[in-house]
Amino acid sequence: MFALLPVLLVLISGTGAQLLFPVNQVPFELRRNATASEIAGPVWHEARPPRIAIVGAGASGSSAAFFLSHFGALRDAGLATDVTIYDSNEYVGGRSTVLWPWNDDPLHNPSDRRLSTDAVAAEEDDVDPVEMGASIFVAANKNLQKARRDFGLEYEPYGGEEGNTAIWDGEQWVFEETNGFGWDWWHKAKALWRYGRSPFTVRSLVKETVGNFLNLYSPAFVSQGAFASLGNFSTATHLRDAASKYANQYLSSKGVGDLFTNELISAATQVNYGTPIDRLHGVGALVSLAATGAVSVKGGNRQIFEEFVGRSGARLRLGEDARVHSLMKLDAAPGKRAQWLLRTASGVSGGTYDAVIFAAPFHQTGIQFSNSMVPALIPKQPYVRLYVTFVITNATTPQPSYFGLPDSTRMPNEIFGTFTTPSSSKPNFNSLNYLKALPASIGARFGEGTYHVVKMFSDHSLQRDMLEALYGKHNVAKTVEKIWLSYPQLQPVTSDSDYAPVRPDEGFYYPNGFERLISTMETSTVSSFNAVSLLLHDFFGYTPPASWAEWPDDLA
DSSP: OOOOOTHHHHHHTOOOOOOOOOOOOGGGGGGGGSSSSHHHOOOOOOOOOEEEEEEEEEEEHHHHHHHHHHHHSSSOOOOOOEEEEEEEESOOOOTTTTTTHHHHHHTOOGOOOOOHHHHHHHHOOOOOOOEEOOOBTTTOHHHHHHHHHHTTTTTTOOOSOOHHHHHHHSSSSEEEETTTOOOOHHHHHHHHHHHHTHHHHHHHHHHHHHHHHHHGSHHHHHHOOOOOOOHHHHHHHOHHHTTTTTHHHHHHTTTTTTTIIIIHHHHHHHHHHSSSSGGSSSHHHHHHHHOOEEEETOTTTTTHHHHHHHHHOOEEEEEEGGGGEEEEEEEOTTTTOOEEEESSSSSSSSEEEEEEEOOOOHHHOOOOEOOOOOOHHSSSOOOOEEEEEEEEESSOOOOOOOOOOTTTTTOOSEEEOOSSOSSOOOOSSSSSEEEEEEEEEEHHHOOSOOOEEEEESSSOOOOOOHHHHHHOOOOEEEEEEEEEEEEEOOOHHHHHHHHOOOSBBBEEEEEEGGGTTTTHHHHHHHHHHHHHHHHHHHHHOOOOSSSGOOOOGGGG
C-alpha cells in the first residue's frame, strides 16, 4: 500500500500483471446474503431521501459519498440520498496525504504563500509534495484510474532518482540490481542460477490471479448482488486458502523456493505491509507482488478523494469539531426503519440519520455505541505501527561504511530490508528510497551542494546518530517523522468470525472490514461500492447492474 519493490517487476515481468484484489466469477448461491433478513430493514417508503452519515473521509468514505451521488443522479431511479461526511482530520484523504519536508512547516503548501519574491516562490511552487502515506496504484485499479481520467488529474510513474537497488538483510546484500530496471540476459541468468524456477512459479501465480481480477468490475459479477459476508467473499474469490496460511507456508505449498521467498518476497511484504513474510497471510504476499504499472497522481493521490467528495455534493465536516463521539441506535416504529443518533465530541454538529457508513478502522475511533450489537460483531484488529522518516541530505547515496563496505563501493540509492534470512543481525529500517533532488533555491537553505529527499520506513523511530552513520555525520540537514497506524496486521484468517460483517446492524455498514483481507486504496473503493450496493438493496430493493468503473453510457 505504501510502497513497492521494483526488483520484482523484473523477476515476474512478462505477465502484463497487476495484482490487487484477485477474483473469480462464481455462482450466485455463493454470494447470497448470509445475514438475517430483519437486519436489512424494511424498504424505504418516506417522501424524503434517506439521510446517510459517513464516518471517515479517506478512500472508502469519500468514494462511498461519490457512489451514492452517482446512483442518486440516475434518471427516474428514485435512489437519491442526503449525505454528510465526518472526519476528525483537517483534510480529505485519510492515510493518503502529502507533505513538503523541506519547509519549516512540512504540512504547509508553499503555493498558499503570498510573497514579494515571486521568482523564488514560483520555483518552490513547482516542486511537488511527496506522499506521506498511500503512494501508488496500478493499471488494473479501474476505479482509481477512471477517477483520475474523469477528474483530469495528471499522473506520473512512481519511483525515485535513477540509481541502483539492493536488498539488505543486516549483514550482506542478498540481491543487487546494478543496471536499473531493464536487466540484460546475464542478470536474468544470474537470478535463475540463484533462485531456480521460483520466479516463474511466482509469475504463474500472479498471472492466474490477475486473469480473474478484472471480473470484479464486470456487469456479470456485480449484478449478482453485494456481499454481506466477507467469509463468503473469500470463498467466492478463491482467496480463502491464501488467507488462511502464513505467506511463507502458502508460497511453499505452491512450489516457491524458500530462498526466493525469504530474500525477495519477504522484502516486498516488509515494505508494503511492514511485516515479514512469515507473519502475514498469503493474500498479503500476493498483494505485495503487485507492481507493474505503478503510478501516483502528480501533486498527491489524495486529490482523487477530494474530487470524490467535491463532486458528491455531500456536506463535509472536518476537524476536531467533527470528531464523532457516539452513535445510538434508535428503536424503529412499526413498519419504519431504525435510525442512528450521531453526536460529535464538540456538540457543534451531529443529528439523526437513517444509515451510517462507518468508513474508518473501527477500534481506532473510540466512538461509543448505545443500543446496538455492532461493537460485539466487529473483531478487534491490531494495526501495524509504521514510522515514515523523510531525510533531507546532501549525500548522493548512503555511506558504504554503514554497511561495512570499502569507501570505493558503488552504493545503491534504493534499499529494501529483508528480515527472514539466517543473518544474526537485522536491518534498522524496512526501506530507503531517494525520491528527488531539490532545486538549488530550496537546497541553499541547508547549505552547499545538491540536497535530496529520502523516504524511509521502519518499525521504530530512527535516531539522529543512526541517520548520521547512514548518510554521513555532517550530511543530514533535516528530518521529518510521521507515525501511522498504516495497515492491519494480516494474521491468517482461520474462521469467518475473524471478519467483520459488512452490515452488522440495521442501517449500519462497515466497508473497512475488507482491510482484514486486503488493504489498498483501490480495494477501499471496491469495498465502499459493495457497501453502497448493499445499502441501496436494503433501502430501495435496487441491485446495481454494473460497477462504476464499467457503467454503461445508456444508464447514465
